[in-house]
Amino acid sequence: MGQYSAPLRDMQFVLHELLDVEGTLKTLPPHAEIDAETINQVIEEAGKFCSEVIFPLNQVGDREGCKYEGNGVVTTPSGFREAYQQYVEAGWPALGCDPAYGGQGLPVLVNNAVYEMLNSANQAWTMYPGLSHGAYECLHAHGTDEQKKLYLEKLVSGVWTGTMCLTEPHCGTDLGILRTKAEPDANGSYRLTGTKIFISSGEHDMAENILHLVLARLPDAPAGTKGISLFIVPKFIPDANGAVGERNGIACGSIEHKMGIHGNATCVMNLDGARGWLVGEPNKGLNAMFVMMNAARLGVGMQGLGLTEVAYQNSVTYAKERLQMRALTGPKAPDKPADPIIVHPDVRRMLLTQRAYAEGGRAFSYWIATQIDIELSHPDEAARKEAADLVALLTPVVKAFLTDNAFIATNEALQVYGGHGYIAEWGMEQYVRDARINMIYEGTNTIQSLDLLGRKVLGDMGAKLKKFGKLVQDFIEEEGTNEAMQEFVNPLADLGEKVTKLTMEIGMKAMQNQDEAGAAAVPYLRVVGHLVFAYFWARMAKIALEKSASGDAFYVAKLATARFYFARLLPETAMQIRAARSGSASLMALDADLF
Template sequence: MGQYAAPLRDMQFVLHELLNVEAEISQMPKHADLDADTINAVLEEAGKFCSEVLFPLNHSGDQEGCTYAGDGVVTTPKGFKEAYQQYVEAGWPALGCDPEYGGQGLPAFVNNALYEMLNSANQAWTMYPGLSHGAYECLHAHGTPELQQRYLPKLVAGVWTGTMCLTEPHCGTDLGILRTRAEPTSDGSYAISGTKIFISSGEHDLAENIVHLVLARLPDAPKGTKGISLFIVPKFVPNEAGEPGERNGVKCGSIEHKMGIHGNATCVINLDNAKGWLVGEPNKGLNAMFVMMNAARLGVGMQSLGLTEVAYQNSLTYAKERLQMRSLTGPKAPEKAADPIIVHPDVRRMLLTQKAYAEGARAFSYWSALHIDKELSHGDEAVRKEAADLVALLTPILKAFLSDNAFESTNHAMQIYGGHGFIAEWGMEQYVRDARINMIYEGTNAIQALDLLGRKILGDMGAKMKKFGKLVTEFVEAEGIKPEMQEFVNPLADIGDKVQKLTMEIGMKAMQNPDEVGAAAVPYLRTVGHLVFSYFWARMARIALDKQASGDPFYKAKLATARFYFAKLLPETAMTIRQARAGSKSLMDVEEALF
């Protein structure tokens, strides 16, 4: 079954030494009283819940899966419901929510750290509260006061859960052609009919009510994405007391049988004149839903970090214990029949790849969550705007780069186990299966790449990208003259220059042929992802250099991992840059008949 322990030391390093969150939140009035000790205490308790309650259910939940009993009834694997009750009773759903609705009001970066641990312990289970938090954020931003008072306290308490219902059998990402319809009724509600598919957490037995956020079209809606509205459709319509009342016309028709995340019910949802209420303005539903979609994309990043971390922990333990052959430079454990496989260079390559990607992702994702806090809560409007632009720019990288890396890392973990890697009882093959879906849902990674290059960078002539570039330039200028930082700053400056030139080249080509964007987008995102990681690894190396004299082996390990990243992983960009520059001709000149 394996093991999981929350990486508290590295989490605290990122929060307090890299990001200095206590100083940052002092500029946010609603968080100014929060201190490091409180943050650490919350994370320690969360780590215990994840390792002791959730992790033991991960393998069994994957083996059992969810069960569709007919007539819309779905049961989750054994132990899931009891774990969810413990989660609710401990107040974890309320951690990052508004105190006005019963929340604890902690910053997004604390909630983000919680979700890293939850996903390491059990990604399939974590999707139930994860989607509920996204529904909370959407209603908190766009719901009417009446809807907020009715639904938010229940979502914050965790007694109701949430979903987002976008995809239909004939359309996934292309929401402009969705067909679900919403007819106005005399009581101010809407009768909603249609079919949605691939709805994660769409039906289950964990909570007393499920709140669906559904995209649909009004009768007079214009075609395309400009004619989409958003509706709240509860499983049970709340009565006057705010408790679950009559059964609504929304029901699970079946559940999908997937390659991974078996413990989460992925549902076909049928809506038959279901009662719904408008969220936001008519025909502006996609704008409102983007709050939840972006939250989900950040959530996928945390799923990917979580899987990378737990796969690394287990493959590291195995590599230290598994005996196989002798070291090429002579026996390292002569008293044993063979050496542990961690002595072999390629095993070390795979372990260090996982470690570098996990720790780089932690720095990047926690920094992003801190910037969400700045966007929402900072006292300076200019700081809020700057943070919003950086979060918008980097969200597709957070989703796609981290999920690509997680799939690579979990594959490395399975490879380290050798023949045991593809045997279910060891758990590694489950991580590979679970990680693979993260590259697909919430917008495939190719969609994220198009969003990054086409909308976020070329769409505003590189204005947002220049803001991140400024952070890189300032760091390079401050550290570039210091001899001990050359091995980190020089490659960071180099990849920064190359990204700038590559962006300009693709932009010029795209003016003549828009297919150039589509051809370059995926390797371009991979290149920029490495720029982001290079920036954070250089910053972490600076701290480790400053503190290595303390004798704490943590800093020695951090430096060693930074050196590995720059020596072995960043050079991937030599290939991705060439791929991005290669253009669309070799793709688009091939006639369809030749495929």
């Protein structure tokens, strides 16, 4: 079955030594009283729930999957429903929610850290409460007072869950051509008709009601994305007291049989005159839904991080125990018939790749969550704007870079196991299958790359990118005379200069031919992702250098991992820069009929 233990020591290192979150929270009025001890207690208790309650259900969920029983009924794998009730009874859904609706009011950062552990333990299960939290955020930002009163307490408590219904059979990311219709009803509601597909958590037996956030078109809506409205469509229509009432005209028609995440019900949802209520303004539903979509993109990044961490934990345990051949430099376990495979250089490469991507991703994603807290709660408008720009710039990088890395890491973990990794018993092949969807949904990683380069960088002439670049440059200048830091600062500075030149070059070429941006986008995101990781790894190396002299094994390992990252992973940027600069000609020259 494998194992999972929350990486509390590294989480606490990132939270308190790298980011000094207690100091940051003191500047945010809603969170000024939250101290490091409180944060540690929350993540420790969450870690216990993850390892003891939902991790044991991970392989169960994969083997059993969800079952479509007919007539719109879906059942989840054994133990899923009971685990969710424990989750609700312990108050975990309320962690990062508004106290006005029964929430605990903790920072986004803390909620984010908890979701890393949930995803490590059981990604498919975690998608049920994860999507519900996104629905909460959307309604909290754009719902009417009546909608908030009716729905938010139910979502905050976890008694009801939520979904996002975007995709249709003929359109995925291109929402401008969706066909679901919303006809005004006499009582102020709307009647929705259409079909949505790939709806995660669309139907299940874990909660008494499901609130679907559905994109649809009003009769007089303009064409394209400017004509999309957002509606809340409950499975059961609440009565005047907020209790579950009559069954609505939205139902699951079937569930998908998928490569991975078998424990999550991916549904075809049919709307047949289903009653819905407008959220936000008519024809501006995409703006409202982006609250949920951006939350989902960050959430998917955490799915990638969670799988990277759990795959690493299991593969390193296996590498210490599995005996195979002798070390090239002579026996390291002469009392045994062979050495453990962790003595072999390439096994070390695979393990360190996973470790570097997990620890780098943790630093990056926790910092992004801190910026979201600043954006939401800082009293200074300029500070809020600065944080908002950094979050907007780097959200596609969190989603795409962390999930790309997770697929790399889970494949490396499987390879460490060799043939045992390929069979189901050890659980590693499940992580590879589960990790693969994270590169696809909530906007494929190509879409994220186009968003980064086209909208977030070239769209404002590099203004947001320069803001992150200033953080990098300030750190380089601070450490410029520190001889011990040159092995980290020099490659960071070099990459920063190359990103600036590459951005200008692509921008100039794209002015003549927009295909140039499309051709460069994916390698460009990989380069920016490494710039971000190099910045955080350099900062972590600085702390480790200062503290490793004490002999503390944690800092010794952190420093060694930083050196591995700069020596073995950062050089990927040379290839990606060449690919990005190569242009669109080699991609577009072949006529489509010749493929």
